[in-house]
Amino acid sequence: MTGRYLLRRLLAAVGVLWAAFTVSFVVLYLLPGDPVATMASGGLDGEPLPPEQLDALRARYGLDQPVLVQYGRRLLAALTGDFGTSIQNGQDVRSAILGVLPPTLQISVAGLAVAVLFGGTVALVATYTRALWLRQLLMALPSLAVSLPVFWVGLMLVQVFAFGLGLLPSVGANGPAALVLPAVTLGLPTGALVAQVLAKSLSQALGEPYVTTARAKGVGRAGIHLRHALRNAALPALTVLGYVVGNLLAGSVVVETVFTRPGLGRLTVAAVGVQDIPLVQGIVVFAAAVFVLVNLTVDVIYPLLDPRIGATS
Amino acid sequence: MPRSLTPWLVAAAVSLSACGSAPATSTADPGVPQPGGTLRFAVSSDQGCVDPQQVGSNDTIFSLRQVVDSLTDQDPATGELRPWLATSWESNADASAYTFTLRDGVTFSDGTPLDAAAVKANFDAVQDLGARGTLPKGYLAGYTGTAVESPTRLTVAFDRPNVQFLQGTSTHSLGILSPATVAKSDDERCAAVVGSGPFVIESYTRDESIVLARRPGYAWGSSLWQSPGEARLDRVEFRIVPESGVRVGSLASGEVDAIGNLAQQDEAPLTAAGAQLLGRANPGIPFGISFNQATPLGADPAVREAVSLAIDRAEVVATVYSSQTKPATSALASTTPGYADQAALLPFDLAKAGSVLDAAGWLPGPDGIRARNGTPLTVELTWYSNSPANRAAVELIQQQVRKVGIDLQLREKPISESTPTQQAGDFVASWGNLTRADPDILRSQYSTAGNNYYRLPPGPIDTLLAEQAAQPDPAARAAIVAQAQQLLVQEHHTIPVVELTTVLGVAPDVQGILFDASSRIQLHDTWKVQP
Numbered sequence: 146m147t148g149r150y151l152l153r154r155l156l157a158a159v160g161v162l163w164a165a166f167t168v169s170f171v172v173l174y175l176l177p178g179d180p181v182a183t184m185a186s187g188g189l190d191g192e193p194l195p196p197e198q199l200d201a202l203r204a205r206y207g208l209d210q211p212v213l214v215q216y217g218r219r220l221l222a223a224l225t226g227d228f229g230t231s232i233q234n235g236q237d238v239r240s241a242i243l244g245v246l247p248p249t250l251q252i253s254v255a256g257l258a259v260a261v262l263f264g265g266t267v268a269l270v271a272t273y274t275r276a277l278w279l280r281q282l283l284m285a286l287p288s289l290a291v292s293l294p295v296f297w298v299g300l301m302l303v304q305v306f307a308f309g310l311g312l313l314p315s316v317g318a319n320g321p322a323a324l325v326l327p328a329v330t331l332g333l334p335t336g337a338l339v340a341q342v343l344a345k346s347l348s349q350a351l352g353e354p355y356v357t358t359a360r361a362k363g364v365g366r367a368g369i370h371l372r373h374a375l376r377n378a379a380l381p382a383l384t385v386l387g388y389v390v391g392n393l394l395a396g397s398v399v400v401e402t403v404f405t406r407p408g409l410g411r412l413t414v415a416a417v418g419v420q421d422i423p424l425v426q427g428i429v430v431f432a433a434a435v436f437v438l439v440n441l442t443v444d445v446i447y448p449l450l451d452p453r454i455g456a457t458s
Numbered sequence: 459m460p461r462s463l464t465p466w467l468v469a470a471a472v473s474l475s476a477c478g479s480a481p482a483t484s485t486a487d488p489g490v491p492q493p494g495g496t497l498r499f500a501v502s503s504d505q506g507c508v509d510p511q512q513v514g515s516n517d518t519i520f521s522l523r524q525v526v527d528s529l530t531d532q533d534p535a536t537g538e539l540r541p542w543l544a545t546s547w548e549s550n551a552d553a554s555a556y557t558f559t560l561r562d563g564v565t566f567s568d569g570t571p572l573d574a575a576a577v578k579a580n581f582d583a584v585q586d587l588g589a590r591g592t593l594p595k596g597y598l599a600g601y602t603g604t605a606v607e608s609p610t611r612l613t614v615a616f617d618r619p620n621v622q623f624l625q626g627t628s629t630h631s632l633g634i635l636s637p638a639t640v641a642k643s644d645d646e647r648c649a650a651v652v653g654s655g656p657f658v659i660e661s662y663t664r665d666e667s668i669v670l671a672r673r674p675g676y677a678w679g680s681s682l683w684q685s686p687g688e689a690r691l692d693r694v695e696f697r698i699v700p701e702s703g704v705r706v707g708s709l710a711s712g713e714v715d716a717i718g719n720l721a722q723q724d725e726a727p728l729t730a731a732g733a734q735l736l737g738r739a740n741p742g743i744p745f746g747i748s749f750n751q752a753t754p755l756g757a758d759p760a761v762r763e764a765v766s767l768a769i770d771r772a773e774v775v776a777t778v779y780s781s782q783t784k785p786a787t788s789a790l791a792s793t794t795p796g797y798a799d800q801a802a803l804l805p806f807d808l809a810k811a812g813s814v815l816d817a818a819g820w821l822p823g824p825d826g827i828r829a830r831n832g833t834p835l836t837v838e839l840t841w842y843s844n845s846p847a848n849r850a851a852v853e854l855i856q857q858q859v860r861k862v863g864i865d866l867q868l869r870e871k872p873i874s875e876s877t878p879t880q881q882a883g884d885f886v887a888s889w890g891n892l893t894r895a896d897p898d899i900l901r902s903q904y905s906t907a908g909n910n911y912y913r914l915p916p917g918p919i920d921t922l923l924a925e926q927a928a929q930p931d932p933a934a935r936a937a938i939v940a941q942a943q944q945l946l947v948q949e950h951h952t953i954p955v956v957e958l959t960t961v962l963g964v965a966p967d968v969q970g971i972l973f974d975a976s977s978r979i980q981l982h983d984t985w986k987v988q989p
Contacts (some may be wrong), residue, residue, distance in 0.1 A: 181589055203591045232589065234506035235645020244664075300703050308711035316699055317666070317710060405699045407665040415506065415665070 154444045158437040165433035166223060169426045170216055181208060181232075206232060219426075228427035233419050238427040239413065249408035252331060252400065253393045255324050259332025260389065264339025271340075272347040273370055284344065290337035295396055299330040299403035316405035327404045335392045342385050346378035353377070383447075387440045394432060476518055488969045493690045495986040497809050497968065498714040500699040504665050507648035510630040511580075512590035516960065517718060519630050519978050521668045521696040524689075526633025526653035529558055529577070531680035532625060532895055532975035534738070538796025538932075539628055542680040543572065543654075553619040553930045558627075560610040564678045566636035567658045574612035575639050578604035581614060583640045584632075591644065596902075597626025619928035621935070622898035625795075629790075629895075629976060654678070656689040656982045670694040683982050686972070690985040693923040706963070709733055715968050715986065720961040721846060722780050734890040734964045737782025738973040739957040741794035743903060744786035745851070747839065752913035753886045755837055760818030761864075762950035765837070766804065767811035768859040775987040778850045780961045786954030789900060789946040793957075793977065796897035797925075798940035800947040804954065809863040820863070829861035836865040841889035844873035851956065852889055858984075888912075891958050892907075895975040897939040901927055904942075904951060912951065919945050 181202045207218070222229065228238035271283035283420040303326060307315030314323045350356065351374050359369050374407075398410035410427065416424040466881070501517035510522040521619045529544040564572040581604050584594045592904040594983040600616040607613065616623065626632050636652040650659065656679065657670035679686035697714065699705045705717040706724045710731040720728070725735060747765065749756030756762070771785035784792065787801040815821075816984045820828040820835050828835040841852045856866040871879060879885055892899055902908055906916045922942040929935040946952055960977045967987040 198595075203786070205588060230645065231506070234648045235588075235643070236506075236648075276662070296701070300701070303704055304707055308707040308713070315704060315711075316697065337655060402700045403704060405666070405697070405704065407663065411665045411700075415504075 169429040231424045231425035233421045255328035255333030260336035263336030267340040268343035287337035287340040295399045331396045346381040350374040350377045460570040491985045496693040500714045500717045502719045504698045509647040510633045514908040523630045524657040525655045529627040534975040540681045550789045555615045557613040566653045573609040574606040593631035622896045668696040715965045717963045738977045739793045740893040740977045743892040744791045744954045744957045745891040748952045764811040766953045768862045770806045777969035783959040789943045791957045796939035825863045838867045838886040840869045840885040842873045
């Protein structure tokens with residue numbers, strides 16, 4: 146692996162982060178609506194404040210300055226990890242995001258585990274079995290799982306397993322039992338994606354000449370499948386890891402809502418709902434950082450799996 | 459099987475068949491109130507702040523109302539103000555100064571005494587609250603200061619008459635917090651507060667729960683409560699459950715004892731499972747349509763009258779809202795003090811709507827839409843997506859007025875744009891409501907001396923609304939408020955349609971959840987029937 150290859154990847158990552166900050170800034174400030182007026186409308190219940198009081202509030206949150214000045218200040222602060230304070234409750238944006246990370250990480254890791262388990266099993270069995278009907282059935286599963294609305298799956302699971310049978314807790318984030326239903330809900334569509342990609346590359350790999358060679362050497366079917374084909378087919382599956390992480394993050398919005406778990410998804414929904422500009426921007430940049438990190442990791446692992454990549458690029 | 463599947467299956471079956479059976483209400487005598495137990499209450503959202511002076515969402519007010527006491531309490535039946543922390547009060551002649559005598563011996567849960575200086579510290583600090591403090595700021599409009607005359611006597615002064623302040627003292631918005639809490643910044647207060655109420659905040663986990671514990675030794679309850687002493691429940695857990703299907707399932711399966719934010723479709727499964735439905739109309743301005751009278755269509759009295767005549771309020775209520783909801787019958791909701799029934803001025807009469815438009819020169823065109831001098835009768839109605847019922851309501855109204863040739867075009871906006879839209883006058887007609895248990899809400903909405911978002915021309919209504927705000931005699935004030943309502947409805951400055959109603963689903967063994975005058979809840983007297 147050359148240092149040049151890594152440096153280029155790193156620079157690209159920084160560029161993506163800067164773009165995320167800038168685009169979110171532009172979008173948030175060009176959005177119609179006024180965060181201070183939103184807060185000051187008192188929800189459904191109050192009379193709006195007179196304009197002079199609104200102006201005082203804008204000054205307090207620094208929203209009265211020229212847009213470029215605001216941009217410069219916020220960018221400088223963001224470089225030190227400071228994204229300001231939430232307009233909604235005055236909480237420091239960084240600690241608000243870090244505070245909801247543990248439950249979101251739990252659910253994402255558990256969801257990923259379900260996804261890999263479900264997706265891997267379906268792909269392996271579908272490509273291994275000689276029964277045509279089973280193969281067709283399994284190959285149809287991913288499309289079905291992808292097309293089911295996540296919130297519907299979640300609601301059905303909670304109705305049956307929590308309210309109906311009383312086997313598992315319906316809501317909350319306490320203990321491993323509370324993790325089961327959300328993880329299954331989150332893992333199904335993501336697992337479907339994994340199954341589709343893996344099954345396709347497995348079928349391809351099984352047609353490669355080295356499989357024929359291995360077979361001629363007397364390696365058994367299962368051995369070919371697991372030791373030879375799967376190793377090669379894993380690379381394309383790894384490539385979609387970034388996409389899978391995106392799936393998990395997006396899914397967390399729904400899953401956290403249905404299962405009443407605190408987390409990044411709930412935080413995002415609340416922040417967007419009241420146009421809490423500093424918080425929304427903090428979340429956008431954070432999400433971009435996660436993607437950048439995942440893709441950077443994939444980029445680094447790639448040449449380790451396939452030395453040709455680092456050498457030729 | 460730890461829990462019976464039956465209630466859930468019954469609930470599902472009933473909701474699927476959607477049969478209209480009468481709600482099953484428990485008629486058995488609950489017996490003598492029993493102390494103890496934990497009430498588990500699921501609400502849909504968390505405002506992210508536990509300072510009662512800074513929150514405006516019912517979901518959060520439900521819990522924080524139990525943590526603070528107020529100077530006064532408002533009788534939900536009569537609208538009268540009753541003693542709570544204050545044993546008596548009087549105002550000066552023009553309602554610009556109020557003197558309160560406080561009850562002795564009240565303490566905050568941190569041990570400090572609740573005296574006149576503590577009340578003054580609260581009112582002084584309201585001015586420094588940020589964007590979240592709009593409700594108390596509104597009640598204290600024109601505040602010039604509080605004079606402490608003795609530990610139990612104080613006078614609050616304003617630079618102009620302020621009748622609504624007195625009602626404000628009964629709300630959570632002016633609930634009294636400990637001086638140590640008041641001294642903190644508004645942001646810090648969002649994380650923790652200390653009050654003198656029958657419950658204290660035991661824990662707050664953002665987006666998850668607000669847990670309250672009974673305050674031992676509490677002995678200064680409102681004169682409206684059944685017992686002035688300690689609360690009956692040991693604890694109250696408010697769980698934040700955003701998904702309505704999960705809330706309903708939680709109540710039906712016994713995981714929680716009460717839920718808020720009930721939709722019409724949630725009712726049948728719950729009543730089938732034996733739950734009680736508690737409802738009370740929100741006081742203030744009911745949901746309805748108000749026109750921007752600076753626009754040609756909004757300024758046309760015939761158009762406003764025809765829209766009012768063409769709306770079938772009974773159908774809107776029956777189709778969209780919960781069974782506890784009533785059509786609006788005045789510019790104020792029926793639970794507002796000073797409400798005067800104007801139903802006679804709000805008939806559903808398609809024929810008359812047609813003739814009013816005919817007379818004004820709006821004649822039916824080939825496509826059924828009326829037009830005058832080549833201008834089609836197309837009215838744009840702006841509405842906000844803050845309540846799930848709004849879309850269904852405005853879409854039904856659109857169909858209703860179409861029958862008399864009015865082309866209602868719906869423009870949806872996020873609630874965050876409501877204030878800028880109103881300030882800019884960027885609307886022709888607007889669908890909305892406001893909750894407030896005092897008729898002065900009319901002045902804030904329809905007086906041309908105020909924001910005048912609806913661009914009303916100056917007129918006799920201004921005089922009436924100013925007079926009622928300076929009239930300390932309740933009976934005389936009610937008479938003026940009645941005249942104002944009549945004028946507002948008669949001239950269709952507002953077209954009231956439906957009374958927003960707070961509906962709770964409550965387990966059969968829970969007794970004594972009381973609605974206060976603002977249709978929020980009071981849990982001091984609440985208890986659970988022990989099995």
